[in-house]
Every structure is written in structure tokens, then in C-alpha cells.
Amino acid sequence: MENIKVIAMSESTEAIEQVARWYFSQWDSKDPKATLTDVVDKISCTKRRAGFVVYCHDKLVGAAEITFSGDTCWLDGVYVDESARGKGIAEVLVSHAKLKASELGWKNLYLKCEPHLVALYNKYGFEVVANKDGKLVMVTQIAS
Numbered sequence: 001m002e003n004i005k006v007i008a009m010s011e012s013t014e015a016i017e018q019v020a021r022w023y024f025s026q027w028d029s030k031d032p033k034a035t036l037t038d039v040v041d042k043i044s045c046t047k048r049r050a051g052f053v054v055y056c057h058d059k060l061v062g063a064a065e066i067t068f069s070g071d072t073c074w075l076d077g078v079y080v081d082e083s084a085r086g087k088g089i090a091e092v093l094v095s096h097a098k099l100k101a102s103e104l105g106w107k108n109l110y111l112k113c114e115p116h117l118v119a120l121y122n123k124y125g126f127e128v129v130a131n132k133d134g135k136l137v138m139v140t141q142i143a144s
Helices: 013-026 036-044 089-103 115-122
Strands: 004-008 049-056 059-069 072-080 108-113 127-132 135-141
Touching (some): 004 089, 013 036, 013 049, 013 059, 013 072, 049 089, 059 089, 089 108
Parallel strands (some): 072 108
Antiparallel strands (some): 004 049, 108 135, 127 135
């Protein structure tokens, strides 16, 4: 894939605002107490999380983050803009998440997903290890 750039989400206020809109629309709007401002605040915080975005031909096309909870590292918020789906952006996001987690010393990377996304994450080395509240928990080992 050419003309792809991955940067820390914190490096771009514009990216944070767009990603917050994506996340709010996709997930957070289901919570009646959630606001767009809450999402901006959450993804702007770099404590216990590392967010990153993907640009293709200078257009913001995707985002994800790894979060750290206790002794576990999670892949979270994987989102690809509708205009860029099917073009390998998810692979770029997952690969970058694995690299970042490895750089930070994590041995495993976990995620929670809906059942229809299992095949996608299987392609990237994730295996289902649990079913929690209707979401599947998957894990992959990270090469050091």
C-alpha cells in the first residue's frame, strides 16, 4: 500500500476531533449519558492508552488505540472510514498496534469484538479465548 502514514493521534487536534465523531457515531452514541466532548476527552488522554491514526494520500482514513488495564494490553477502537474499507487499512492499524504493544514490552494483545468480526481478526493472528457479555475476547501473542 502506498502513501500510507501512521501517526500518534495526539499529534493532530483535527484527527482527534474526527476520530471522536467516528467513535461517538459508531459506539458511544448508544450510551444516553455519553457526549462527543466526553469522547474527545477520553481519546485525548495519553495515560494508559496510545491512540494512532492512518492517513492515505493525506486523508484521514482510520484510527485505533491500545489501552492498558491492569496487566493487560487491549486493542480498542479500530475504525476505518467507510470510504477506505476493503483497502487494507485495518491491517495497517492492527500491525501498528502490535508493533506499539511490543515496543512497550507487552507479550499479548487482547481485543473484544462482535462475532461477525472474528474471521477478520483471525487473519491477523488473534484467537478467541472467551465470551464475555455477548462479545468475544480474542488474543494474539506479540513477537518480541
